Amino acid sequence: MTVKITYPVDALVSYHYYRNDRDLAPLAATGKLRLIGDSGAFSALTQGARIDLADYAAWVHRWRPHLFWAASLDVIGDPVATWHNWKTIREQHNLDTVPTLHAGTDTSWLDTYAAEGVNLIGLGGMAGTGQAPRAFRWAVNMFRHARDKWPGVRFHLWGVANRLFLDALPAYSADSSGILGSAYRYASLRLFDPTTGRHHTVALRKGDRGVYRLASVLRHVYGVDPGEIETSHPGNRIMLVQLAAASTQQYAAWLQRRHRVSPPARAVNPDAPAGSLVHLVAGSGYKQPDGKQDIQLAIGPNIHVAMANPGRENSDEVALIGPALFVADGSSAHLFHLTKEKK
Amino acid sequence: MSTPTAERRVEYMPLQAVEPALRNPKLHAHHEIRASIGRFGLAEVPLLDERTGHLVAGHGRIDQLSAMRDDGETPPDGVRVDPVTGDWLTPVIRGWSSRSDVEAEAYLVASNNLSTLGGWDQHALTTLLKEIADEDDSLLALTGWDGDDLADMLKLLEPPDLDELGEQLGDPDPADNWPIIRVKVPKHVAAAWRSHVETHDGDESAAFAALLEMDPGDPVPSDWQP
Numbered sequence: 037m038t039v040k041i042t043y044p045v046d047a048l049v050s051y052h053y054y055r056n057d058r059d060l061a062p063l064a065a066t067g068k069l070r071l072i073g074d075s076g077a078f079s080a081l082t083q084g085a086r087i088d089l090a091d092y093a094a095w096v097h098r099w100r101p102h103l104f105w106a107a108s109l110d111v112i113g114d115p116v117a118t119w120h121n122w123k124t125i126r127e128q129h130n131l132d133t134v135p136t137l138h139a140g141t142d143t144s145w146l147d148t149y150a151a152e153g154v155n156l157i158g159l160g161g162m163a164g165t166g167q168a169p170r171a172f173r174w175a176v177n178m179f180r181h182a183r184d185k186w187p188g189v190r191f192h193l194w195g196v197a198n199r200l201f202l203d204a205l206p207a208y209s210a211d212s213s214g215i216l217g218s219a220y221r222y223a224s225l226r227l228f229d230p231t232t233g234r235h236h237t238v239a240l241r242k243g244d245r246g247v248y249r250l251a252s253v254l255r256h257v258y259g260v261d262p263g264e265i266e267t268s269h270p271g272n273r274i275m276l277v278q279l280a281a282a283s284t285q286q287y288a289a290w291l292q293r294r295h296r297v298s299p300p301a302r303a304v305n306p307d308a309p310a311g312s313l314v315h316l317v318a319g320s321g322y323k324q325p326d327g328k329q330d331i332q333l334a335i336g337p338n339i340h341v342a343m344a345n346p347g348r349e350n351s352d353e354v355a356l357i358g359p360a361l362f363v364a365d366g367s368s369a370h371l372f373h374l375t376k377e378k379k
Numbered sequence: 380m381s382t383p384t385a386e387r388r389v390e391y392m393p394l395q396a397v398e399p400a401l402r403n404p405k406l407h408a409h410h411e412i413r414a415s416i417g418r419f420g421l422a423e424v425p426l427l428d429e430r431t432g433h434l435v436a437g438h439g440r441i442d443q444l445s446a447m448r449d450d451g452e453t454p455p456d457g458v459r460v461d462p463v464t465g466d467w468l469t470p471v472i473r474g475w476s477s478r479s480d481v482e483a484e485a486y487l488v489a490s491n492n493l494s495t496l497g498g499w500d501q502h503a504l505t506t507l508l509k510e511i512a513d514e515d516d517s518l519l520a521l522t523g524w525d526g527d528d529l530a531d532m533l534k535l536l537e538p539p540d541l542d543e544l545g546e547q548l549g550d551p552d553p554a555d556n557w558p559i560i561r562v563k564v565p566k567h568v569a570a571a572w573r574s575h576v577e578t579h580d581g582d583e584s585a586a587f588a589a590l591l592e593m594d595p596g597d598p599v600p601s602d603w604q605p
Contacts, residue, residue, distance in 0.1 A: 113558065140553065140557070170555035172548065174551040174555055176544050176548055177551050204539050204544060206538060230501075231499060231501065233501055252496075256496070293502050294537070295538055
């Protein structure tokens with residue numbers, strides 16, 4: 037059985053992990069991913085590394101044709117430094133990047149960016165343990181402020197897969213790591229049922245057989261025989277990763293019908309990824325400035341899965357993250373399948 | 380592959396002459412079916428298998444017609460009364476024959492299961508139900524969903540109003556999203572920390588700021604503000 041995935045899959049790549057062309061080029065070449073670029077500064081910081089603004093800007097420039105949009109280099113807890121970075125990237129590197137406001141930041145900073153013509157803004161710092169309820173209150177306030185004062189502004193929620201946020205807030209997009217690998221890593225499948233709008237979680241352990249409670253959804257929505265994933269094991273990890281991606285897409289589609297968020301007018305790159313692959317995403321029509329090509333840009337929110345560190349290529353985790361990495365591998369049976377489907 | 384049997388026709392049969400299937404695992408929402416027949420009449424006609432003489436579809440409807448008759452109700456629209464015997468005569472589709480017992484039972488299951496197998500487009504369904512309820516609330520109850528169900532469905536499908544949400548949550552507090560610092564320390568350090576916090580009336584942020592010789596309510600001024 038083949039898991040029903042719609043391409044392109046929304047994905048996030050961080051400069052910190054994908055600074056080498058060797059790592060990112062195969063991903064971009066698949067044409068199967070709609071990529072957003074991020075500096076990965078927080079990850080870098082936790083690992084004792086720093087991100088150089090000029091290097092990051094050069095990376096964004098180099099991969100610009102393949103990026104749907106790229107984030108600015110934000111400084112957690114310091115909106116002034118974040119602002120300076122954004123201005124520097126714009127004025128000295130001629131790049132329009134997406135700035136981030138961290139939980140707790142005053143709405144006046146939204147006004148500042150919006151006054152500069154920014155219409156896609158990231159909201160961050162909401163994913164920490166114990167932060168969600170207070171961050172939610174802050175985010176609601178930020179959305180209300182934008183709605184009333186800057187109706188053209190759209191939001192990306194960094195690191196948020198929490199339904200408290202995504203169900204309530206009309207975000208254009210969000211991203212989250214850990215979605216793809218959790219089923220095989222923790223033998224716990226979390227699956228979205230589009231017929232009810234609910235997520236279901238079942239254990240994938242011997243003797244549990246909980247997966248059969250989701251048999252109908254697995255077969256008819258996802259094209260998966262529940263018997264193939266009754267337990268989590270190396271032989272079905274690819275399928276479990278694909279299933280997680282497909283479930284995320286189903287949830288995103290549900291959110292899109294719920295919120296109907298139109299794309300930001302200018303912040304995204306309608307040419308990335310190139311060609312007709314963008315058409316594969318259902319959404320509202322978007323006319324390019326030259327008026328020649330009618331491109332389908334996704335109605336939000338879209339959930340971008342965070343790609344793992346390519347430096348850990350030998351680990352199961354990396355080898356199994358999403359269809360794109362299988363394509364990048366160039367040797368798996370999956371590559372043939374994806375290539376064939378592209379036709 | 381199906382093979383032609385006979386032309387389908389609708390025949391009126393006494394209720395008591397309609398034989399149910401020998402095995403039927405389908406359960407029925409008796410109250411709702413009865414209410415539906417009461418309002419819409421017998422709109423969909425049960426199906427009889429000519430080979431076995433048993434019903435393959437419509438058990439719930441036949442059961443409820445019998446109950447209505449036994450309760451002395453007026454025959455619903457679509458049901459006739461035998462002028463001689465007074466029996467209720469129900470329309471039944473005739474002319475279809477199964478080729479084996481197992482095929483008959485397979486069709487019995489299929490006729491029940493296939494209509495629900497595709498599920499519902501929840502957004503479209505909720506919209507439709509709301510419009511029905513807005514027009515005539517009594518019709519909503521006949522769909523198998525009631526007002527509470529619809530309220531739940533609307534909550535699930537429609538995002539909350541941001542203003543209502545904001546009122547429920549209150550205004551953000553500047554201290555809402557102060558960073559939370561977690562440090563793993565030896566037990567004696569933890570004990571010292573707790574003692575230190577007590578000297579600041581249990582206010583952890585004040586205690587921490589004191590160690591740094593800072594005022595937690597007085598952030599470092601920046602050189603630029605929006």
